[in-house]
C-alpha cells in the first residue's frame with residue numbers, strides 16, 4: 001500500500017511493539033507527528049525539553065528492559081538530545097532516537113535548523129543512520145531496534161530528512177529474519193566458549209577466597225537466579241557495582257554490597273584480599289578499581305561479558321569469556337555441578353566467609369544520626385522502610401546518589417536507576433518519569449539533589465500533565481554537595497562556586513505547577529511527609545528535605561588511590577597494608 | 585599497624601603484591617578491514633582511531649570483487665595493547681565484516697608512488713631513467729624539465745628510490761598508502 005514515509009515510521013514502530021514515545025515536535029519532524037496523530041495508536045509524552053525526553057526514554061528502558069524511543073526535530077531539537085544519547089551509550093541503555101532532518105536537497109547547505117547530528121553522535125551511538133531513500137526507511141528502523149537491544153545494548157539514532165517522510169512508497173516492513181540477514185557484520189556472541197567456561201569452573205572450585213564482582217551486564221541479561229544459584233552453590237560472596245545493583249539481592253547473607261570509590265569497607269576488603277575475582281557483566285571502571293596496580297592484587301580473574309572489547313581493556317584477565325551473562329552462568333553452574341559435585345565443601349570456604357563476617361561487623365555501613373538535624377542517610381532509610389524496599393529508585397548525580405546506593409537495599413534487577421557512566425546531573429527526575437510510565441504498578445521514588453533537580457525540573461509540568469505520580473525526594477543541602485565534599489577533602493575547604501542556598505521554594509514550585517509539595521526541616525517530620533506522599537496517586541509529589549549541609553559520603557577511596565587508602569565513616573584513614581588479610 | 589582496625593584475628597603480611605598493568609610496545613601496525621560500503625563507514629573508523637589519540641599514518645580504500653564490499657588497509661603507530669583494543673572495537677562496528685591486524689602475520693604489502701622529479705639537464709634525464717629501470721618503475725609523464733615516475737613496492741624500496749631521486753629535486757609526489765593481503769596458509773582467518 002502506498003503511504004507516506006512518516007506513516008512508515010509509525011508502522012515500523014508498532015511492528016516493534018512500541019507503546020510510548022517521548023519527544024518534542026518541530027518543523028523537520030512534523031510529518032511524523034501528523035502520522036502519529038492520524039494513527040492514534042501510540043502514546044506520546046510531550047517533554048518540555050528534548051534532554052528530558054531522552055532521559056525519560058532511558059528511564060523507561062532501564063526500568064522495563066524494553067527499547068525506549070525518543071523523538072525530536074532537527075537542529076536544536078537534535079542537539080538537545082545529545083546528553084541523553086551519550087548517557088545511554090555509557091550505560092548501555094537500549095534507546096532508539098529518531099530525529100527529523102532538513103530535506104535531502106538542503107543537507108550540507110547550512111539550511112535553517114540543520115545540524116549534522118549523525119556526525120555529532122557518531123562516537124556516542126552504538127550505530128546511527130541517515131535515511132537517504134524512502135525504500136530503506138522501514139529496514140533502517142527495524143535495524144535500529146535490533147541493534148539497540150541485542151548484544152551489548154546501546155543507543156541508535158535514525159536521522160530522517162523531511163522529504164523522506166513526505167514521499168510515498170509501498171515498501172513493506174521487513175521481517176526480523178530479513179533484518180538479521182541485512183546485517184552480515186553484526187553477530188553478537190552470546191554462547192560463551194565452553195573450554196573457557198570449564199577452566200573458569202575449575203578455578204572457582206579451587207579458589208580459597210573467591211569474590212563475584214557483578215555489574216550492569218548482569219542486570220541487562222536478567223541473571224539474578226543464576227547469580228544466586230552460583231553464589232550459594234560455591235559459597236561465593238557477591239559485590240555489585242552501582243550499575244549492578246539489584247542483580248543480586250542485597251539482603252542475602254553473601255551480599256557485600258557496593259565496591260569501589262564509595263563502596264563498603266567489607267566489599268573493598270574482600271576484593272583486595274580475594275584470590276579469585278569473577279567479574280560478571282562489569283567493566284573495571286576506574287571508579288571501581290582505583291589504582292589498577294593495587295586492584296585485587298593477588299587474584300586470578302575470570303571475566304564474563306557480552307562485549308569482547310570490554311575484556312582485558314583496563315586489566316589483564318586470566319579467563320575471558322565472551323557471551324551473554326545469563327547463558328554463560330547457566331553453563332558454568334552445569335559444569336560445576338557435573339565436575340565438582342564431589343568437591344563441594346562449605347568447609348573449605350568457612351575461613352573466608354568468617355573473615356568477611358568479621359569485616360562486616362567491624363565496619364558496617366553506618367552514619368551518625370541526629371535528633372535535631374535531618375541526616376540525608378536517614379531520609380533514605382526512611383524511604384526504604386516506608387516503601388518496604390519495593391520501590392524503584394531513580395537518582396541524580398552527587399552525594400545523594402551515593403547515599404541512595406548505600407542506604408536503600410535493592411532486591412530486584414532494574415530497581416536502581418541512575419547515570420553511572422556519564423554521571424549526568426538532571427538524569428534522575430525525567431528518568432523517574434519514564435520508569436513510572438513503564439512500570440505504573442511500582443512506586444517510583446526520585447531521590448534527587450537540589451543541584452541535579454534544577455537541571456531538568458521543567459519536566460515537573462510534564463509529569464503533572466500526564467498524571468505521573470512520581471515521588472521526588474530532594475536531598476536539599478543547598479550545595480553542589482559532591483563537589484563541596486571534594487573541596488573539603490582535597491582543596492582545603494575552598495568552596496568555590498558550590499553554594500546553592502539561593503534556590504526556589506520547591507514546595508511553592510510544586511504547587512505552582514499543580515503538583516503536591518512538602519517540606520521537612522526536622523527529623524521527626526521525615527517519615528510523616530513520606531507517608532503523605534505515598535497517598536498521592538494522581539500527580540507528582542515534591543518532598544523538600546532540608547538536610548545537614550556538610551555531611552560527607554563515606555567510606556571513600558580517593559580517586560586514583562587503592563583500597564588501602566579508604567577513608568572510613570569515622571573520618572579515619574582506613575587501613576595500612578600490614579593489617580590486611582593478605583596471605584601468600 | 586593501624587589503630588583503626590583493631591581485630592587481632594586479622595592476620596598480617598607485609599608486602600602486598602602488585603597487579604601487572606598491560607603496556608605494550610609502541611610500533612607501526614598494519615590493519616586490514618573488509619567493510620560494507622555504507623554511508624559514513626570511513627568516518628566511523630577514523631573517529632574511532634582518532635578517539636584513541638592516534639593518527640592514521642596510511643590509508644587505502646578500494647572496492648573488492650564483491651559489489652558493495654570495500655577493502656581498507658590502515659597504518660597506525662601505537663601501543664600494542666591499545667591497538668588490540670582498537671581492533672576489537674573496529675570489529676564491533678556494524679559495517680565492518682572482517683578486521684585483522686597483519687603486523688605479526690606473514691603478509692604481502694605494496695604501495696604505489698608517483699614522483700615528479702626535476703630533469704632539466706640531459707645528464708639528469710639519463711640518470712633518472714637508469715634509476716627508474718633499476719627499480720622497475722615506469723615513466724608515465726614527461727615535460728621539458730620533469731619526469732613523472734610510477735613505482736610500486738614495499739616501503740623500503742620506495743623510500744630507497746626516493747632517497748636516490750632527492751639530489752635531482754623532487755617537485756611533487758603522491759603515495760597511495762599500503763595495500764596488504766595475508767600470505768595464504770599463514771595464520772588464522774578470523775573476523
Ligand SMILES: Cc1ncc(C[n+]2csc(CCOP(=O)(O)OP(=O)(O)O)c2C)c(N)n1
Pocket residue numbers: 396397398399400401423424425426448449450451452453475477479480481482483
Ligand atoms: C551535567 C553535570 N554537570 C556537572 C557535574 C559535576 N558534578 C558532579 S556532582 C555535582 C554536584 C551535584 O549537586 P546536587 O545535585 O545538589 O547533589 P549533592 O551532591 O548535593 O547530593 C556536580 C556539579 C555533573 N556530574 N553533571
Ligand SMILES: [Mg+2]
Pocket residue numbers: 398449450451475476477478479480481
Ligand atoms: Mg545538593
